[in-house]
């Protein structure tokens with residue numbers, strides 16, 4: 001294991017872990033790691049995605065999980081995943097002229113293919129957030145061939161960057177966005193997120209636990225819900241997949 005720092009962040013880098021999110025969560029529960037510490041792995045043997053999916057994790061891509069401990073009310077916590085993917089979009093936009101979009105809730109697309117995803121996990125006691133684990137995986141060198149949503153990687157798009165450098169670029173963006181959120185709230189980031197939103201104001205189909213819903217992607221609300229308009233009705237979606 002190698003430890004290094006970047007600004008206020010401390011990075012614990014491992015050659016291989018099962019999952020950086022799992023390791024960060026265990027360490028935070030045991031109080032062995034605190035805010036702005038990051039678990040980074042060169043590869044994962046059991047990388048996890050949203051909805052209990054596996055996350056393709058061979059060597060060459062970026063896999064990390066950051067601990068955050070904001071002192072805010074529980075309903076504001078989902079906003080943090082939008083801050084994370086926004087920071088990643090801003091970092092990646094500086095590396096390519098291709099179209100970079102954030103796809104609700106927390107995927108990053110380049111030319112309509114998935115290049116990165118974010119998994120937020122948290123621990124609460126009563127209504128107080130003890131810690132958050134913000135995990136991000138970016139396909140730099142390779143991407144899965146048969147994914148639910150078509151995937152791509154940065155190398156294939158002509159971007160040459162190491163996982164460490166991309167992490168530093170992300171942290172430079174995230175530090176500013178997170179501080180702005182603590183000081184002034186979600187509005188600024190919400191607007192920036194919307195500027196790069198995939199399929200905004202277009203007809204989309206979302207798959208929720210209750211079934212499929214088709215409508216126009218109208219907006220993102222204060223709590224990170226997707227607002228979909230079908231006919232005169234606006235539906236608020238908190239967990240789903242856009243297809």
Ligand code: BTN
Pocket residue numbers: 018019020021022044046047048049050051053055062063064065106107116117118119135136137138
């Ligand atoms: C998704 O799009 O489904 C979210 C993918 C999140 C993957 C990252 S890789 C680093 C961290 N550790 C994990 O096991 N998962 C996240």
